[in-house]
Amino acid sequence: MEAGRRGPTAGNRCDRLDRRNRAGGVPAGCLPARDRGGRDHRAESRLAGRNRAVRASEVPRQRLGSQRTAAPTRLTRGSLTDRAVEPRAGRLRPLRGEDLPDVVALRQQVFRFSERDSPDRLAHYLEQIFFRHPWADEELTSLVYEDERGRVAGFLGIIPRPLRFQGEPVRAAVATQLMVAPERRGLIGRRLMRTFLTGPQDLSLSDTANEVGRRLWESLGGSVSTIHSLAWSRTLRPCRHLAARIARGPVLRAGLYAARPVLAAADALAARLPRSFTQDVPPGAIEALDAGTMAARLPQLAGSALRPEYEDGSLTWLLAQAAEKRQFGELLGALVRDAAGEVAGWFLYYCHTGGGLGEVLQLAARRSTQALVLRHLWRDAWRRGLTAIAGRVEPAFVDELAAHGSRFGREGPWMLIHSPRVELLQAITGGDAFLSRLEGEWWLSF
Structure with missing residues (x-):
């Protein structure tokens, strides 16, 4: 990933990534020197330079068959033309409204907890957050990974957020809810996150990351704002607060409830002490x-x-x-x-x-x-x-x-940041940024 490179539009970047895996995991926009249709791109390039153009139809069909499954030896820029003859491969694409039931089902596989008490309520909430927010940006849409059978096997939510840096507009985007089907874990999550980080935004944020998410983010060129991760x-009320921290399990919680009058009296006494909790x-x-x-x-x-x-x-x-x-x-x-x-x-x-x-x-x-x-x-x-x-x-x-x-x-999640603009990163890590929990993903309630 090139940290200083501005990403493609949502449509173009996903079209490019649609072609990934059709040549054995070839990066977007690339294909083997000899594609599955038999077209020898290396030969054409050499012969064109010598004014000896060779048409693919002149190559013996038996030779094409013998090399059709050969491992590629070099990657060149090009476009895939074998959709009709090759089985459908997995792809990344923008989230669509009809994907929401599949995203809900995927989330139920990946995450144990939800603040929504039914799949329908969760689907409605996803629609509000990812389709009804007031910062619509066609180039900053949520992403899904669609497997070879057309099923949603991966998801990354993206929410655009407008910021200002020294009075000038800044295009920020918040990443949330990265999830991949358990049986498909591997490079899919990495592809989703890499696509996000190479998008058109000036600043990428995520403020509820666990240790696994932090390592993935940093491996793709992102960084951590340590001060915002504290x-x-x-x-x-020190007595009741300490008792609540100690109490674990139903028996201890029942004892804590019974002791509330005593703890309240102790807190009232503590409030009268010099430099106290009053x-x-x-x-x-x-x-x-x-x-x-x-x-x-x-x-x-x-x-x-x-x-x-x-x-x-x-x-x-x-x-x-x-x-x-x-x-x-x-x-x-x-x-x-x-x-x-x-x-x-x-x-x-x-x-x-x-x-x-x-x-x-x-x-x-x-x-x-x-x-x-x-x-x-x-x-x-x-x-x-x-x-x-x-x-x-x-x-x-x-x-x-x-x-x-x-x-x-350091008891909570990590605050992750990424930008091709060094001055934005320096403002955040140097304490010259107003970025509360309301500016990240912490306020979301999936």
């Missing part, structure tokens, strides 16, 4: 957060060279889809104003009604107001009964998170 957590009411106020305010205020609050391009309509759709993610509870958000009534920033996080751990989706604030936004977040989460709150590290907030007693660690 997580932070802030304890609000959550005083911070100055300013919070109010309802809406997409229009986020779109209008982000350029002033982010202060980063690379940031998402928000607009009211697309952000409304994005927040509605993020709200469907119920794995971590209800999605809550608030706009924070300082004591003078000026916008200080906002927070978005998931909150379980019964307490537990909250997960932050996005934080936004100017550097001078970060502490105020965090204090309002701690207070709101504590008021709703959470024992702790956590999130992915955003470089701009590291100092304030540390100052407020947050703990940092």
Whole structure:
């Protein structure tokens, strides 16, 4: 893969990849020196140079038969013309609407967990995410691998996302849900990912990768943003939080439930200690957060060279889809104003009604107001009964998170990045990018 090369369009790149495997796994756009129809491309090239053109029909048919199955010795550019005589081979192509039931069935083979309680609901969700999103781009479509029998045996979801770098538009794409049928595992997943990474986008992202996905990504020329692969957590009720982390299994969980009054009393006592876990009411106020305010205020609050391009309509759709993610509870958000009534920033996080751990989706604030936004977040989460709150590290907030007693660690998925533009990669790894969980795939709820 050439990292600096811009990829073909979706139609062309898939047409080129359709021809792969017809000559024993030959790369797209190439074929053997002697194809299966008997045409000797090397001979024609040599003879044409000597003005001695030879027609393929003049080659004895017996000789053609003896060489038809010979292993290719050299690859040349060309086009395949043997569709009618050779059995159908597997191919990569763009996802179509009629593929969704097959993708659902494939996902049920590959992944054990789904937030959707029926295949029909999952198919509807796939349609919303991959066909109804507001960033339609004909060159950035999801991909499927269709085997020789016409069945979907591989899939890679792709979601375009517009960004801005130093005020200029950036074409980004998020990869998600890479899956291959168990009996076809091998190079199919690699082909799907390579096709994605050599696409027309300026920046490729994936932020829920496991160790296997990370190794595949790096083997294809991608890299990891280590800082965005770290997580932070802030304890609000230490006794109950520690007990919840220790409790494993039904018996221990039952004991934890019975001990809740005692743990609550211990947390109340801990809140009275100096430099404790108490959550005083911070100055300013919070109010309802809406997409229009986020779109209008982000350029002033982010202060980063690379940031998402928000607009009211697309952000409304994005927040509605993020709200469907119920794995971590209800999605809550608030706009924070300082004591003078000026916008200080906002927070978005998931909150379980019964307490537990909250997960932050996005934080936004100017550097001078970060502490105020965090204090309002701690207070709101504590008021709703959470024992702790956590999130992915955003470089701009590291100092304030540390100052407020947050703990940092490498406990979650990897943040993967790839771009032919070095300045984009440097902005991300150097902490000059506003890329929250809302900009990747973390908010999806398959």
